[in-house]
Amino acid sequence: HVNAGKALAETESLYRLIFNQTTDVLIHLDRNSRVVDVNRRALEITGLKKKELVGKKISTFAGIFTKSSITLMVEAFAKRMVGAVVPPYEVEAHIADGRRLFFEISSAGLTNAEGKRIGEISMLHDITERKLDEEQVSQQREALAKRSEELAGLLRISSTISNTLEIDQLLGQTLEEITSMRAMNVKPEGGIFILEGDQLRLAASINVGDGFIKAHQGLRLGQCLCGIAAKEGEILVSRSCIYDGRHSISYPGMKNHGDIIVPLTAPDGICGVMFLHTEPNINVQDWQLKLLRAIGS
DSSP, X not given: OHHHHHHHHHHHHHHHHHHHHOSSEEEEEETTSBEEEEOHHHHHHHOOOHHHHTTOBGGGGGGTBOHHHHHHHHHHHHHHHTTOOOOOEEEEEEOTTSXXXXXXXXXXXXXXXXXXXXXXXXXXXXXXXXXXXXHHHHHHHHHHHHHHHHHHHHHHHHHHHHHOOOHHHHHHHHHHHHHTXXXXXXXXXXXXXXXXXXXXXXXXEESOXXXXXXXXXXXXXXXXXXXXXXXXXXXXXXXXXXTOTTOOOOOTTOOOOEEEEEEEEXXXXXXXXXXXXXXXXXXXXXXXXXXXXXXXX
16 A cells, blocks of 8 residues: 555646646646646646636636637537547637737547546647738738739739820729729729819719719819829829718719828829729828829829
C-alpha cells in the first residue's frame, strides 16, 4: 500500500509537471462541460485566476472567445460526449489586452473504470502567427486584384478614347466601362455634362430616367452638385441626394442615392463633369478618388 501510494503520488506529480509546463493551453472538462482544471498557460493567455475558470461551463466563455467559436466548442463537445469523432477545428479569442488569438482545438476523452465517458482534456494550440499571415496574404491578394481591375479598366477606357472619333459614342462607351468596374462600387447609373459657356449640357447618360433629364435642362455653372464640381474643379462626393443641401435640383420619382461628381479636364481647363450614382451613405476610398481623377483627365 505504501509503494502504491508513493507511485500514485509520483504519477500525479509527473502529470502536474507536464500539464503546467506545456506551451499549449490545456483545459480539463467534466461530462457537463464544466472546467475541472486548467494549466498555467491558460491562465497566462486569459489573464484570469484559476478560481475564475474552474466550475464554469465553456458556454460562458463568451468574454474570451467569439460567439461563433463558442458555438463550435459547445457543439464539438456534445458530439464527443456521445462517442463521435470530431477532427481538430479552429477558434478565435479576444484577449483583455486587445490581442486576437487563434487556436486549433483537439481533445482526448476521459473514461472511468467502467469505460463511461466522464469528460475530456482539450488542447488549444496557438496558431495565431499562421492565421495572421494568411490574413495578410489574403489582403494582399485582394489589393492586387483591385489594382489589376483598375489597370484593366483604364486600359479599356484608353482604348475606347483612341479608337472612337464620335464624341457621343465616346462618352457613352466610357460611362459603360466605368459603371461596370466592380472596384468602383457604383450603380449602373450616371452621365456626363459638357460645359458650354456657363451652362452644362447632358451629352451622355445611363439609366437616369426622363425625370432627371428634364429637371437638369439648362443646368448652370455652380448650380446643384454637378454645377458646383464644374465651377470648383474638384471631385465632389455626396452621401445622399435628399439630405445634402448642395443637391438643389429634385424631380418626381427621385430615389435617395449618393453621388460622385468628377470634373473632366482639358489643357485649357474644365470642359465638363461626369456624375456617378452610388448607394446612399457609402464611403468612397482614396484609391477610388485617385482612379476617378485619372479618368477625368
